[in-house]
Amino acid sequence: xxxxxxxxxLKGIVKPYLPQDVTVDDICPDSHFIxxxxxxxxxxxxxxxxxxxxFDITLENDDMDQMQTVNDALDIIDKKRSLx
Amino acid sequence: MVITGLGICAPNGVGLRDFTKxxxxxxxxxxxxxxxxxxxxxxxxxGKPQLTPEYINKYFTSLQLRGLNxxxxxxxxxxGTDAWTDAGLSKxxxxxxxxxxxxxFGTGILGVDKFRESIHLVxxxxxxxxxxxxxIQTMASGISAYLGGILGSxxxxxxxSSACTTGTEGVIMAYDRIRSGKAKRILTGSCSDSGPYVxxxxxxxxxxxxNYNDSPAKASKPLSASASGFVPGSGAGAxxxxxxxxxxxxxxxxxxxxxxxxxxxxxxxxxGSMTAPNSLSVQRCIKMALENSEIESKDIEAIxxxxxxxxxxxxxxxxxxxxxxxxxxxxxxxxSFKGIMGHGLxxxxxxxxxxxxxxFKEGQIFGNPNIEDLHPEIEQLVHKSRIPSKTINFRPQxxxxxxxxxxxxNACVIFKIFKD
Numbered sequence: 326x327x328x329x330x331x332x333x334x335l336k337g338i339v340k341p342y343l344p345q346d347v348t349v350d351d352i353c354p355d356s357h358f359i360x361x362x363x364x365x366x367x368x369x370x371x372x373x374x375x376x377x378x379x380f381d382i383t384l385e386n387d388d389m390d391q392m393q394t395v396n397d398a399l400d401i402i403d404k405k406r407s408l409x
Numbered sequence: 410m411v412i413t414g415l416g417i418c419a420p421n422g423v424g425l426r427d428f429t430k431x432x433x434x435x436x437x438x439x440x441x442x443x444x445x446x447x448x449x450x451x452x453x454x455x456g457k458p459q460l461t462p463e464y465i466n467k468y469f470t471s472l473q474l475r476g477l478n479x480x481x482x483x484x485x486x487x488x489g490t491d492a493w494t495d496a497g498l499s500k501x502x503x504x505x506x507x508x509x510x511x512x513x514f515g516t517g518i519l520g521v522d523k524f525r526e527s528i529h530l531v532x533x534x535x536x537x538x539x540x541x542x543x544x545i546q547t548m549a550s551g552i553s554a555y556l557g558g559i560l561g562s563x564x565x566x567x568x569x570s571s572a573c574t575t576g577t578e579g580v581i582m583a584y585d586r587i588r589s590g591k592a593k594r595i596l597t598g599s600c601s602d603s604g605p606y607v608x609x610x611x612x613x614x615x616x617x618x619x620n621y622n623d624s625p626a627k628a629s630k631p632l633s634a635s636a637s638g639f640v641p642g643s644g645a646g647a648x649x650x651x652x653x654x655x656x657x658x659x660x661x662x663x664x665x666x667x668x669x670x671x672x673x674x675x676x677x678x679x680x681g682s683m684t685a686p687n688s689l690s691v692q693r694c695i696k697m698a699l700e701n702s703e704i705e706s707k708d709i710e711a712i713x714x715x716x717x718x719x720x721x722x723x724x725x726x727x728x729x730x731x732x733x734x735x736x737x738x739x740x741x742x743x744x745s746f747k748g749i750m751g752h753g754l755x756x757x758x759x760x761x762x763x764x765x766x767x768x769f770k771e772g773q774i775f776g777n778p779n780i781e782d783l784h785p786e787i788e789q790l791v792h793k794s795r796i797p798s799k800t801i802n803f804r805p806q807x808x809x810x811x812x813x814x815x816x817x818x819n820a821c822v823i824f825k826i827f828k829d
Contacts, residue, residue, distance in 0.1 A: 341472050367541040371475070374540055 338375045342368040413661040414496025414649030416488040420456030435778030437626040437749045452617035454625035456642030456751030457603040479520030484645035485552040485600030492647035501561025509593035511564030512553045515575035517755035520547035521606045564592045572814030575599045576758025581670040583650040593655040598647030601756035608641040631716040631745035634782040639717040642751030646759030663827045669702035670822035681817040695732035698821035706733040710805035713765040715813045716745030723786035738792040748779035758812040765810045772804035
């Protein structure tokens with residue numbers, strides 16, 4: 326249940342960064358941020374900052390490198406929150 | 410070469426309608442700023458465009474608005490896109506840029522507030538929290554880059570910077586590029602941030618008026634004996650310059666012709682310095698502009714000066730008089746828009762070029778509402794009737810506009826009324 330909540334929350338975070346030809350309904354758990362959702366790589370930096378603020382966690386450079394898909398992001402969020 | 414579009418985001422009017430009304434009626438855009446008082450500024454009055462968040466929202470996507478903290482960028486995007494729309498031009502298609510259209514949009518320094526925000530984060534060891542837009546909001550060419558992306562320009566996209574000469578220089582750079590056949594049209598203009606971090610340095614130089622914090626409308630007095638410094642301003646102006654052929658092909662409306670112009674520098678020699686112009690180079694620049702435009706001194710019917718309201722205004726008028734070899738009642742009509750606009754710094758040249766060109770359309774010479782005591786040295790050179798305090802009905806055929814900037818740099822451009 327918590328994972329589903331996080332997923333919905335993450336969709337809300339990603340939404341403003343989607344290009345015009347991609348909608349929030351196109352997002353699925355294994356969507357690749359850059360290759361499938363066509364998110365500008367510069368904006369991925371902003372998504373990371375928004376995730377940090379929303380979930381009250383800090384992502385390290387390694388975490389950011391591993392965060393390729395929506396599922397990757399959810400796993401990292403879970404991991405970081407469980408360490409709190 | 411003609412002007413087919415104008416855009417303005419000025420302290421005395423955002424959009425052509427309000428701006429024109431202000432110029433016609435002498436309505437001031439200068440106001441008291443509590444922030445400047447709180448920060449112990451000597452001069453607490455300034456010119457700043459009045460914008461609501463709803464108005465800004467019309468020009469930026471929600472993504473662009475996230476973390477946007479660069480006032481000059483906001484002013485520039487508003488003026489630039491408005492000028493493009495006013496010219497009847499549209500944005501390039503999604504797949505291919507408009508190869509024939511370029512942008513030369515100048516600034517002095519961009520995104521000062523964003524830069525301050527970034528400096529705090531960096532100093533706190535929090536560089537990773539800067540986000541992705543601190544660079545594009547603070548690089549000087551951020552303004553031309555933003556406009557280039559919005560419009561899809563595929564020709565030269567660049568930012569020029571020459572202090573208070575920037576906007577007028579941009580018009581001449583655009584003219585040169587179109588003249589050389591390298592572009593059909595150029596969106597040119599300039600913008601300047603507002604706020605204490607831009608204006609503070611000038612306050613410290615003690616060149617801003619300090620006795621008008623209770624009467625902001627009276628603070629900026631170009632050409633006056635009682636002028637005590639320039640009122641700091643901000644904003645953006647924009648013009649679409651286009652080859653006559655392209656304008657006629659499109660059936661575009663035409664505001665004016667750009668006959669030509671000149672830029673030069675006094676080299677900080679012969680009386681010129683970092684902050685004061687070499688008079689000989691000013692005169693030379695004006696004469697070169699006439700020569701480049703293939704007109705004679707007698708053809709100039711109106712001058713829009715740089716005239717900032719410091720003690721240097723009489724020297725500028727003398728330079729015009731010597732360069733044109735005209736004086737007294739034979740002197741062209743003369744005005745300065747800084748009385749109601751303040752000194753827009755890097756934005757001054759473009760905001761004033763827009764205003765100067767509007768005089769053709771309105772068939773008027775906009776007044777100098779703040780002159781109560783014309784400087785005696787100026788009155789010796791120019792008959793009072795040539796410096797109207799109120800707007801007069803007179804449609805000039807040819808207007809000379811000049812701007813001068815720190816670094817001893819000059820620009821003079823010549824506009825002419827367009828006749829089919």
